[in-house]
Amino acid sequence: MALTINEIRSARERISPYILRTPLLRMEMLDGYLGCKVYVKAECMQTTGAFKIRGAMNKALQLTPEQLKRGIVAASSGNHGRGISYAAKMLGARATIVMPRTSPQVKIESIRSLGAEVILCDAPERFRLAEQVCAERGATMVPPFNDEDIMAGQGTLGLEIMEQCPNTDIVIVPVSGGGLIGGVSTAIKAIAPSVRVWGAEPAAMPRYTRSLAAGEVVTVPYSSTVADALAAQTPGPKCFPYVQSNAYGFATVDDAYILKGMRLLLTEGKVLAEPSSCIGLGALLQGLIPVERDTRVCLLLSGGSVGIDQLRVLEDVAL
Amino acid sequence: MALTINEIRSARERISPYILRTPLLRMEMLDGYLGCKVYVKAECMQTTGAFKIRGAMNKALQLTPEQLKRGIVAASSGNHGRGISYAAKMLGARATIVMPRTSPQVKIESIRSLGAEVILCDAPERFRLAEQVCAERGATMVPPFNDEDIMAGQGTLGLEIMEQCPNTDIVIVPVSGGGLIGGVSTAIKAIAPSVRVWGAEPAAMPRYTRSLAAGEVVTVPYSSTVADALAAQTPGPKCFPYVQSNAYGFATVDDAYILKGMRLLLTEGKVLAEPSSCIGLGALLQGLIPVERDTRVCLLLSGGSVGIDQLRVLEDVAL
Secondary structure, three states, rough: OOOHHHHHHHHHHHOOOOOOOOEEOOOOHHHHHHHOOEOOOOOOOEEHEEEHHHHHHHHHOOOOOOHHHOOOOEEEEEEEEEEHHHHHHHHHEEEEEEEOOOOOHHHHHHOOOOEEEEEOHHHHHHHHHHHHHHHOOOOOOOOOOOOHHHHHHHHHHHHHHHHHHOOOOOEEEOOOOOHHHHHHHHHHHHHOOOOEEEEEEEEEOOOOHHHHHHOOOOOOOOOOOOOOOOOOOOOOOHHHHHHHHHHOOOEEHHHHHHHHHHHHHHHOOOOOOHHHHHHHHHHHHHHOOOOOOOEEEEEEOOEEOOOOOHHHHHOOOOO | OOOOOHHHHHHHHHHHHOOOOOEEEEHHHHHHHOEEEEEEEEEEHHHHHEHHHHHHHHHOEEEEEEEHHHOOEOOOOOHHHHHHHHHHHOOOEEEEEEEEEOOOHHHHHHHHOOEEEEEEOOHHHHHHHHHHHHHHHOOOEEOOOHHHHHHHHHHHHHHHHHHHHOOOEEEEEEOOOOOOOHHHHHHHHOOOOOOOEEEEEEEOOOOHHHHHHHHOOOOOOOOOOOOOOOOOOOOOOOHHHHHHHHHHEEEEEHHHHHHHHHHHHOOOOOOOHHHHHHHHHHHHOOOOOHHHHHHHEEEEEEEEOOOOOHHHHHHHHHO
């Protein structure tokens, strides 16, 4: 299947009963800091706290009753696992989430509270173990990003952004494996080709910037970053061509600017999003995306999974 | 002057070029916690971080050029001072804010950054000192709440709430001296008389609950509360009759529930508001306002003045 605007529109019809249409907010208070007219798509307010539910629901809603009965499986320590667990719960299916035993307790509990089975393992084992569970039970593995149905689900955010903020000039999307920007850039290129969709990835793991320069999928070494949800080492091979065709540019953002962005969003914008989601603010603060005072920039805040104790790190961040 | 819907509509015309129309958000994620359909009027995202700018602008815009030249004065350690400073800056007037020397440095700096002169003094001295400054300079004192023009400015929030959420059943308003609820309840009673406007005040300082029971303005002893912006000991005598006529009921909320509400709003709703603004969530969590699952409840989040270091207190708050 090729991903087109039609698949994204179908995904929207499929998933809309299960997800929230999150607000898109004009944030005048941030204009002076970021040097442009600031809008945020507050997907951090989505059910389960992140956009991942969109792709997960789009995938799960296309399984047969027999497949749902055998269950769905994901290897994930975060938002993807929660999206899958929620989708399974909505559809009366069994979800099994394979997580590193080093995952924060709050993430483990939030997945269990959705009724999913959690299997803890050593981090490098998790994909192999998830495949083993699928093989034993005849269950369906749901990948986090490298899948057209997942991209189509995430792409529904592109439709919403263009409906809620039709005059936007730029959309900035946090990037890891590329499921989100693959879907969003494909949607926006189809309906508003003059809008520039930028990807923002951690400077510590510039897998898209490197791959785009090389013209092919390149793997970068694992490196620690505050943007812990953006830690894919390799672009999804199925995502890469869509990003190559439809994204306008990429910014590689330093951790210090990501945290500045998070602090700015929270203390001046009054919105809480996880560090990974604040990378677009970081890109603007670091001067990596050219804008002018009248440029309308929509920042996609992809998730809000952040524990209250994680906010201490912001105390020492200067704006 | 008597406060009517006409004064509130005039105030809106006057102040709208200077203030933001803040978003009103549907917060499905909070429905299960609060037992109703939750909406928030996110006035914490207002210019200067609080609703106070509305009344301040409405007052300042009615001064003569000569009065503006002699300056405006307020005794305030918080949002009122910032509102006055911003209004003065917009109109090219001089603002003098008399603050207790115990005020947090961040509040002093934020007022200075708006170009206002700050006079520090012992807390009990601040009103006397502000009056002295007015007398010496022929400047105009702007009261925080006990004034029809101030109430008319705050009442513009009632107009916006009913436009942005016309089907709401209940509006919950944080209460201190009564400027905000005086204006908001007067506006809503005029345009949607079946909507129930509740006031929420700290259990530690129930000045409205006591005064309404007594049928006259009563002073309560000063008491410490986490809702530090709701610390008036006495209802404004000019506010009281409007609240008496137009508010439906009052809730006196314990500090523990105010903090629970703040934590809930931040971690589940992803919105940051100051403790005082979260008293409406606290009232619902404490079961003080009768609601059913289908009741539409709009919580007025009156301000967002909270330092990042103040969030630590939420770490030990259980939901």
